Amino acid sequence: MQTLTTPPPTSDDISWLIGLFQQGPLEQFLEAAASFSERWPHDGAAQDVLGALYGAAGRFDLAVPALATVAMARPRDAQAHLVLGAALQQLDRHEEALVALANAGKAAGDDAATRHEAEALRGVSLHATGRFDEAVSALRAVVEADPGNVAARNNLAISLQALGRADESIEVLRAALALEPDHVEALTNLATGHELRGDVEQALAALNQAITRAPSDADLYERLGGILLDNGDLERAEDALEQALALDSTRIEALNRLGMVQHHKGDVGRALACFELATVQAGAQSEHLGTLHANRGYALMDLGENEAAIAALEHAIALRDDPDFDRAQKIRTQMQIADWRALDDYAAHADTLGMGNAPVSPGSLLAIDDDPARQAARAALYARKWSVRVADPVNPPAAADGRIRIGYFSGDFHDHATMHLMAGTFRTHDRSRFEITAYSYGSNPGGAVRETLAGQVDRLVEVGGMGDAEVAALARAHGLDIAVDLKGYTYQGRTAIFAHRPAPVQLSWLGFPGTSGAPFLDYLVADATVVPKPERAHYSERLIVLPGSYQPNDDARAIAPHAPARAELGLPEQGFVFCCFNSLYKIGPREFDIWMRLLSAVEGSVLWLLRPEPAAEANLAREAERRGIDPARLVYADWAAPADNLARLARADLFLDTFAYNAHTTASDALWAGVPLVTRPGRAFAARVAASLLHAVGLPELIAPDDVAYEALALDLARDPARLAQARARLAANRTTTPLFDTAGHTAALERAYVAVHERRLAGLPPEDVSLA
Structure with missing residues (x-):
């Protein structure tokens, strides 16, 4: 029996198919192409045409089988293998592409142009499969053989950047741009190279050049906005991101970053609106969804909607590959509403959370x-985010008037706890020996506190609208000798300013109670209690050890003349009042168990707390009931102005401290108001502040060595009115005779430390521990 064979397609058949493709619609062409393929499934010429047309239509899933047939039919046709390899790349099937491109190179023989093209494409697939060293070798060979190949130079630079070789990538890209100055992708990658090196201004310049050449490219504006956001230049970031969205309103990442800008600027409501709109636009399967839920959660936290924030962060944790940051924030937020299930979540991740490759906010x-070792590890990992931006220190000339120039950086130069503590420091600085500049990057709410500060410093500079590098450059122009970070890793802190080295000597003080782990912060202001010698190794900075306490206090703080009666405050007239005005996230079941046992043991006693949100109040009531205590014995204080708060605090009998994170400003408030405080110090800085204050005020007998002793001491003071009265009397006498509230003495010690570290720098000596104790 004879086998019938289908004759090959005629030129009319091929012309008909091409015409159908050109005329559209696409669905009609695809239907005809499928019939065409079924008729000539093994015909190289037919499948070659099909592959080309499918590729032109963007249907590489259909083009690849056709092109594979061609390559199989023409094993020595380099172009057939080359085109197949290129199509496979479009489908991210890079391992198969590498095989096809290797075949193309072999088949090319003496055809150097085809060999180079195959090798250039092979470099792309090697990069895509993470074989960056091989990609560099392949692409460098192409560039050496074909120096005018700008695309190969651009791809070589991308692989060099993947290997962290930013300097080499910049050289390669500059050579590419010398050949083709308008190459937008090379300009964009040049920006990436400069950003990897920490040259933010150069990165911005390259992106702006790209934008002048492609002013309708929304991606470029999005990239520009991202770099500006990362470097704290919020106003320009907002403009760039809004331009990106004006060009393409569907850009999810641009909308997300615009929300981040609004959040950093303090417009949390608008930030939340951006995140929620982006979430809707992204859809259920978007790769952006985890990030959007996380950012929604952070905005909700700042709006005080903690239950909704926790739910959003739980969504983010379920979706993200590296959820450590979100998990840590969720745990803290759960603690803020007394949802102590957070501690089980923490226990399950304690040894890895923020200590692997995914940092958490310290x-x-x-x-x-x-555990100070874990705290140090988390801080060091977090600080790596700025490692490429660390600028070399400058050595400013001596001031003409001989003064040492000190710069304090904070977002809290207003009616804030930092200023309640530091007001006396600014008031008592020796301005004949020190030039004092306050750099403010907060929301600038104004008010009497800020106005007073303006009169106590040489200059109060508003830098909230400036980028990190720009702020540092301004401070260097002011000739700063010492820069002091008063925020650290606290809400809206701008540690990145210090990575740009605004001064040759840089200190962390007061804001963040722990090590920064950052190589650009030279000193940490501490005292012998908050950093005991056995834990010294866990602090990356050199220590400035002040006498008394590291914490400043203002001996001119006003206490309102009218102290409300207990009844006005909802407190019993005769019952014992235990008090803790710490933030609720510092209170856990360990403390609460003890406090409830104290209430059980002391008839008629109450626990006086700051009023939390309703969900937290309900959780605390449930926890009290579980421990056999009527929730009515938990009494809540609403917000009050500082002077009024100090006046009402005096109605408490005893302040009970929290453990892992002590009372800090609230402890000083209690002691200034004349209320004794019982603490139980831990190992890390934050867990030892109250002990530092008690030592400095001459009441070390109120420091308990462990939980059992803490409970026994508090119970004894509650049951022994004479002992409590004696403690109150000693506190009243010591307020004016011991270091804690000796504002001028504390400032003088701080100034001696400034002189010591400044003179070390002038002598060319590296930072070293300085003890004034």
Whole structure:
């Protein structure tokens, strides 16, 4: 029997199919092409045409089988293998592409142009499969053989950047741009290279050049906005991201970053609206969804909607590959509403959370984990985010008037706890010996506190609208000798300013109670209690050890003349009042168990707390009932102005401290108001502040060595009115005779430390521990 064979397609057949493709619609062409393929499934010429047309239509899933047939039919046709390899790349099937491109190179023989093209494409697939060293070798060979190949130079630079070789990538890209100055992708990658090196201004310049050449490219504006956001230049970031969205309103990442800008600027409501709109636009399967839920959670936290924030962060944790940051924030937020299930979540991740490759905010776990080694590891990992931006220190000339120039950086130069503590420091600085500049990057709410500060410093500079590098450059122009970070890793801190080295000597003080892990912060202001010698190794900075306490206090703080009666405050007239005005996230079941046992043991006593949100109040009531205590014995204080708060605090009998994260400003408030405080110090800085204050005020007998002793001491003071009265009397006498509230003495000690570290720098000596104790 004879086998019938189908004759090959005629030129009319092929012309008909091409015409159908050109005329459209695409669905009609695809239907005809499928019939065409079924008729000539093994015909190289037919499948070659099909592959080309499918590729032109963007249907590489259909093009690849056709092109594979061609390559099989023409094993020595280099172009057939080359085109197949290129199509496989479009489908991210890079391992198969590498095989096809290797075949193309072999088949090319003496055809150097085809060999180079195959090798250039092979470099792309090697990069895509993570074989960056091989990609560099392949692409460098192409560039050497074909120096005018700008695309190969651009791809070589991308692989060099993947290997962290930013300097080499910049050289390669500059050579590419010398050949083709308008190559937008090369300009964009040049920006990436500069950003990897920490040259933010150069990165911005390259991106702006790209934008002048492609002003309608929304991606470029999005990239520009991202770099500006990362470097704290919020106003320009907002403009760039809004331009990206004006060009393409569907850009999810641009909308997400615009929300981040609004969040950083303090417009949390608008930030939340951006995140929620982006979430809707992204859809259920978007790769952006985890990030969007996380950012929604952070915005909700700042709006005080903690239950909704926790739910959003749980969504983010389920979706993200590296959820450590979100998990740490969720745990802290759960603690803020007394949802102590958070501690089980923490226990399951304690040894890895923020200590692997995914950093967490170092402050998020201070109230849970009192291990200084883990705190140091988390801080060091977090600080790596700025490692490429660290600028070399400058050595400013001496001031003409001989003064040492000190710069304080904070977002809290207003009616804030930092200023309640530091007001006396600014008031008592020796301005004949020190030039004092306050750099403010907060929301600038104004008010009497800020106005007073303006009169106590040489200059109060508003830098909230400036980028990190720009702020540092301004401070260097002011000739700063010493820069002091008063925020650290706290809400809206701008540690990145210090990576740009605004001064040759840089200190961390007061804001963040722990090590920064950052190589650009030279000193940490401490005292002998908050950093005991056995734990010294866990602090990356050199220490400035002040006498008394590291914490400043203002001996001119006003206490309102009218102290409300207990009844006005909802407190019993005769019952014993235990008090803790710490933030709720510092309170856990360990403390609460003890406090409830104290209430059980002391008839008629109450626990006076700051009023939390309703969900937290309900959780505390449930926890009290579980321990056999009527929730009515938990009494809540609403917000009050500082002077009024101090006046009402005097109505408490005893302040009970929390453990892993002590009372800090609230402890000073209690002691200034004349209320004794019982603490139980831990190992890390944050867990030892109250002990530092008690030592400095001459009441070390109120420091308990462990939980059992803490409970026994508090119970004894509650049951022994004479002993409590004696403690109150000693506190009243010591307020004016001991270091804690000796504002001028504390400032003088701080100034001696400034002189010591400044003179070390002038002598060319590296930072070293300085003890004034």
